[in-house]
Amino acid sequence: MQDFRGLDLGAGSGGSPGGGGNRWRMRELAQNEHFDWAIFRRALRAFIPYWPYTIIVTIVILAASFGGVLPAWLTQKIIDDGIARRSMSLIVEYTLALILISIATGLLGVLQTWLSNLIAQNVMADYRISLFRHLQRQTVGFFASRQAGDLVSRVTNDVTAIQSVVTTTLVGFVSNLLNIAATLFLMFSMNWRLAILAVIVVPGFVIPTQRVGKSRQKLQGQIQQWLSKMTVQLSESLGVSGALLIRIFNRQGAEEKEFDDSNRTLRDLQVRQALVGRWLFMWLNMFSSIGPALLWMYGGWLVLQGEIGLGTIVAFTALLSRLYGPLSQLAQLHVSILSSVALFRRIFGIMDVEPEVKDGTRTIADNSVQGRIRLSKVSFSYHPAAQDAEPDAGRGRPEGGDAAEPPVARWALRNIDLAIEPGETVALVGPSGAGKTTLLNLIPRFSDPAEGALEVDGMDTRTLTLHALRAQMGLVPQDPFFFHDTVANNLQLAKETATRAEMEAACRAAQIHDTIAALPEGYDTVVGERGYRLSGGERQRLAIARVLLQGPKIVLLDEATSALDTVIERKIQDALAVLLEGRTALVIAHRLSTILKADKIVVMEKGRIAAIGTHAELVESDPLYKQLYETQFHIEDGLRQQG
Template identity: 65%
Template structure:
């Protein structure tokens, strides 16, 4: 009104802005509703593989709902035709029929619950497998930007909650709708006036659910996030590395406080969610009592004036519980549906992350000879490696050829791009530009399984599962014989060490192999690659944790491993790569020199600087 009274452009502008804000809100609401319907539709699609079970469950729900309202009709006949007329025979067979209907209804309910849980458990298993498979398809970068505990929470906590969605929310929705339909139909067939009176309080069941549902939906999302945070914290603190760090810096009390805070937040959120629900239930309970009161008042007047029977009033009162009960549960289910949307949104958000590396169509043929690797003008930048908002290249225009059977060493200061080159060869990620070729084939066209099966990696910090030495070695070659395992360990100078363990090859190495020393872990990792028998061997600081004596012992083992294979070796300790066929010097993502040890000492200032830094000390 104030804007309009001015009579100038301001009035039009004010109206336009107001209309724009309102239309924007309407569009936002419409988009949210479409988004939520998309989530619901996508969630329901998970039931399609189990349509026979779903149809059988629906049939049982129809039979159960029909059988649920039959006792009200039988009760009316018992009162009017049996008690009212003094006919005991009618009372006897009607009560027998009433007991039979209740028994059949109970049996149908058991069968319905069984089928519903079969569907729920299968859907949960499908989601767990789908999420696990999808996470497995992600690149290493995916895992560097996410916490393992959060991913575990998605697989376990979020998926486990699906059971309640199917068995309680979905089946309850169908069951209550059928009960309302059957009950309403029977009520109107008995007395339409009393039916209308009973339905007058229905809006009181429906109106408050929307607001409560939205509030509980938001709380459900926060609860799942808090559970994920708690899982992340526990997985970090209870892991060996985390446990060591906590004790080294005496942070036990701080971690306890941190967990207590998260635990208290989870408690408060769950209490708030319960309290919000109880306010709704109080409202629904109040209206559940108003209906019967109106019915007894008006029904009593009808009985007094001989317009209906006492049996009809009793039957109507029985039916009201069949009507208001499902309406009350339906209102609660509406709240549960909105909460379920938050749950599925978290699951689908993870499943919708597209893998950065896509499997190629070509299988790299398995050959006896070593592979040839060629990099042509390769450039790569990590998404988070930014400088003034601009992505900084880790590799820039790198061209390099590694001939079949050749041993090439990569040297350079930290951050020069050595490990990134190895990651590109393994297709842990693909270059932003340029080509990596294996035997003349673009690596992006190769099947990941065939590519990686022919490449063996010994990382700087090898990982081992909390299992036996034997099982950790079989991870490289599941069908390996005992003789093959022992030969690989002998070649890696680790066999005698394993025999001295409490249970030999069946000794559990502990989480990440922490029961072994650093040198033992690296020698065991070399044995694992030897057992794999790849065409290409990638050594990333493979001898960095070995003392001089063990390093000398393992050089002969590495010579056996690298014989007849293409090898790419990264080493800061230049003594380990002096015998390489070619040494490539990297600096700031570029190849700055190539040659053998003697020529690089003469021609490459950076290489000479790296060499002197190690060997000029006393």
């Protein structure tokens, strides 16, 4: 096995896709120099559900193969039996048969094309949904360690490329094999000596193909990786956030150069792939001309000796094209099959990544818990992400050498013991990196603890189905996400059956209804990518309304700090008061008012709980909390004075 590290593809600066900036480094997946039967057998299993179509296609191909050789036999009959004997009736009879067989063969070809494409589209659809379903089962950490553009490329570009594997490679293999078998059968039944002469040159079609197949396999893998890299850049630079970042730092020129370098490299690779094997195919064409020449020389001598008729040699000449043509295509199909392995390797590379969080089996009704949460000796570590076999195509990553140290696992939480009673509001405070967000993410099982247990109403969360667990709680993140859709549809993510009246009630409680009503189309207004048409405070209140519409017993809140305007802050606080009332709440607190209203405050430091108590207790007993409180007090006091 070879390891291809750092490709020099002759584009950009020194062949690197990022040019002089070296923003991105392509590393090729190490590929076996031999055909990978394990991957190919696994790929073929996708055709099992469509075996009836496969049988029908095979029968159609078999019929078309025999239909394809019959015109040569009929031609021989027209010459030797009809013309030589001056029998017009035989000529008409064989000619009509020739026409009918040609029509039937053409119709069979249409049927074969329809069936093979039907199989291909079904297999592609199965792979797409399997990949998408598998990605939906992954944890948030999985997506944090990969780029969305690369995953999109695998679901779209790689799966789409499978169509040629089905319609051209597999069907072509069966078709050419049966064509060769039918042609050889007819040749040997007509004249075994001429048949042997025709197949003498066959080794010349087969021997040179292996080297070409390996080259095309490597190039196919590189092309798919560069397509993935370009998809990553497009998804990042054409999104609202990326476009804003590029413009604020005047990076349009650099982005254009990087895309141009990648585009040129991809162009060069595809040209190289098209040219690989051209010498081979010239060799094949040469041998396809030598065969007929030998046939006419030896066959002409047999005709002069009176051993065969002229129609036989004419028929053999016609059959040679049906022998050498499929042989030539089989040689190319061998190359295509090798190239297809790279596609399946990329697809299986994602499908083989096991989800870190396993679904439980126990189910409970939505919003049926009281809201009691208990963490017992919980520890969590961030470990190196389990990558698939192929390195991700990244942007802006440093060029790591071969001797680089592997990432070392680190503890984000250690021995957390925490009990939250139904209806309590518990605030998490602490310096950046203390583990607050990590702890919050464990509650809905975005990740699982490495040690210890987490219970909701006495039930171990790992025993519950993920749907049942997450239906009990609502999350308001610090930077709420909204799809490029209407306000109403974004709200209905929380409750699909919500009526317009229910949505309006939730938005009134969240202090956002008047803002939505003033939009051009009200609740039918499209909010833009990530809700970009709304301000930070409006997005946060809309996220609160969405959770209110859901009506969970447990609320997880990463309280945002983006809305610092006094009026907006008051609206957010009023909305939060409605949201938290009567619910169990775990809040990463940034605002002083939230800290003061909490039933219990948990002070975190370096992944551990440093102290637990009320505000009054902690100000007196915990130096870290006192420092955090005084710092926050001075910040908010200054902001109020500015307001």
